[in-house]
Amino acid sequence: MTLSRRALLLLVGCAAGSLTALACFSERGAGPGPSGAAECSVPVTVIDSMHFVVAIRDFTFRPDSIRVPPGATVTWVNCETPPQEPHTSTSDASGEWDSPEINVGQRFSHRFTVPGTFTYHCTPHPFMLGKIVVQ
Numbered sequence: 585m586t587l588s589r590r591a592l593l594l595l596v597g598c599a600a601g602s603l604t605a606l607a608c609f610s611e612r613g614a615g616p617g618p619s620g621a622a623e624c625s626v627p628v629t630v631i632d633s634m635h636f637v638v639a640i641r642d643f644t645f646r647p648d649s650i651r652v653p654p655g656a657t658v659t660w661v662n663c664e665t666p667p668q669e670p671h672t673s674t675s676d677a678s679g680e681w682d683s684p685e686i687n688v689g690q691r692f693s694h695r696f697t698v699p700g701t702f703t704y705h706c707t708p709h710p711f712m713l714g715k716i717v718v719q
Contacts, residue, residue, distance in 0.1 A: 649717070
């Protein structure tokens with residue numbers, strides 16, 4: 585399967601709101617394992633030119649800094665191994681965005697419409713830092 589076809593299938597599968605959100609970002613595309621949680625490898629960072637993915641794994645945002653064009657959507661996916669505390673994606677600038685708790689296997693998306701540098705953190709784990717550069 586070509587990379588662009590795989591990326592398109594990943595986008596369609598994730599956009600459909602699959603309950604196995606993490607499986608759609610897995611390198612192998614595996615479904616739920618014995619623990620009942622979907623496998624989650626560090627995902628493909630760029631699904632297409634307007635959709636980007638940040639994995640939350642080992643209490644870090646991966647990648648911790650990305651560049652996106654105006655109008656792009658960034659999706660954070662909690663790829664921690666269960667059981668684990670939830671994370672958030674929270675803008676350092678008040679009012680930009682503040683996700684609800686993102687539990688293992690869940691995701692949160694935000695569309696960036698204006699150019700700028702947007703730093704963010706995880707509210708329960710303030711040492712987790714990231715940056716989105718929109719240009």
